[in-house]
Amino acid sequence: MANFFGTIKEIHVKSSRIYGSPQITNNLPHEKKASRGRVARIIGQNGIRSKVVKKYKATTNSKHDLPVAENLIRQDFTTSKPNEKWFSDITYIPTAEGWLYLAGVMDLHGRKLVGWAMDSRMKTELIANTLKQAIGRTGASTGLIVHSDRGVQYASKEYQKLLKKYGFVCSMSRKGNCYDNSPMGSFWGKLKMEWLDERTFKSRSEAKKAIYEYIEFFITVGERTHSMVTWRL
Template sequence: MGQRKKFDKAFKEQVVLRILAKETSVGDAATELDVHYTTVRDWVRTYKRDGESSFPGSGNLKAEDDEMRKLRKQLADLKEENEILKKAAGLLREKSEIITFTFIHEHRFEFRIAKMCQVLEVSRSGYYAHIHRPESKRSVANRALLDTIKAIHSSSRRIYGSPQITKNLPSEQKASRGRVARLMQANGIRSKVVKKYKATTNSSHNLPVADNIVNQNFKTSKPNEKWLSDITYISTAEGWLYLAGVLDLHGRKLVGWAMDSRMKTELVCAALKQAIGRTGASKGLIVHSDRGVQYASKGYQQLLKKHEFICSMSRKGNCYDNAPMESFWGKLKMEWLNDYTFKTRAEAKKAVFEYIELFYNRRRTHSSNDYIPPFKVGIDQ
């Protein structure tokens, strides 16, 4: 019999809130998160009965003159030209009339055909001759492939680039990465770019620090061999929301998380406890972090000793010692959170939960896993 999974209060609340908001059903939530149906149903019943105390221990406009109208028209033309050039950046490298005509036809409801022909330096007569010419088999196949590429790109919230889209193509539409990349470039389809985020923890303290045992060796042979941990922050109208995470290097699973309005020791302890409860990790596990005061604190160190885990800490000011964790924060923010403006911390918590539990762990393909989602690597959670 496998290790029984344990879920803390924060996890249960986010599941229940999604169900009560009718964003999912009990059955669908249970399936998505790999939790038994009756367990999720009981969480909902408990929350309806006890609320937040549930789960203890876990006008008129002036007419414009002719000069102003002329300037406005020129500005609109320039804006349209810039938008066309942005979307057709790949075409300038391809220098193919056929691909250019295909692009114009795909975007004919978004931009004026005459303007696109002018900007892309092709003739209108050539475009109209092309669209009335019988379509080649290759052109038909490319159009169908482009539709599939757009669907995969959209379903990933514009996250996937050509390698991941190529891996996710259905068997009947398998194509080379180069072909996919050319179609994406010609149609202005690109993945979001992840940027670096600065650390939040404070390493200026007199508490003992551990040696750097991991030492940038992020390879593992099994789950629960090496964990990375860190804290990041999310802006809301109510103030900062701090998020602590625990990442299993085997498969890059995010196995533990906790969120709060304050960046205290309890935050990192809660994330670690959630990870332990969900994985059943045993002694000998290496848990790596930076030298922040939260991780060097007595409470956190006692939790590591209780479970006979081995503590490892980054060198001072060296972000590369915790690179996979930093990479995860970048993905979370660029791929998901930067699309939102949060009025409350509760809204931010909901978005974080959806990214970690519904998308990243279970659906997002990962290049270091040969494009397999984290929870499908090795032993599933």
């Protein structure tokens, strides 16, 4: 029972707490299929609430004629070392000035964000800057798999040229399958639920400051504290 509830909660968090019982039921793994009534009952008993979406901004435009890469990950989220598999994605934060776009690159080994950048526009330059920062921080080398969705920014000639320059291998999610890139989706959901939930920003600079604090201070300090406690035990 506890394990089943954990699955329900994970799906709810990955949807940024948007999914209710119908969507959660539809996204249950095959081995844990259940009726909508049972899912709704468990959700109600544990106080899970679906939040009303007032604003939405698509960050994936896959309606283009650019070549797309094969899905090399196939939801195999295991790694044996750093700089083996990276995941990349873009999310958005509403402000009174307009949308703020946040791009990130995660090293699947340790699920750590190794590169990130923000801008008022969702251009190829945004994800290129994110990738360059990740390379500078990690020294990643040839053979690394970089996975993303099929968005026009990731399929662009400029971005693909950058991947080839460093000898990286491009992998892309299947069309319309958010679970192929779920590690990044989980990170964005955690950011919004732990740090940005119910907060409003008057400006993009105000939102940038809050995001910087979360990524470079809150997460980093939390990881260091956990490591120290584990080492002492």
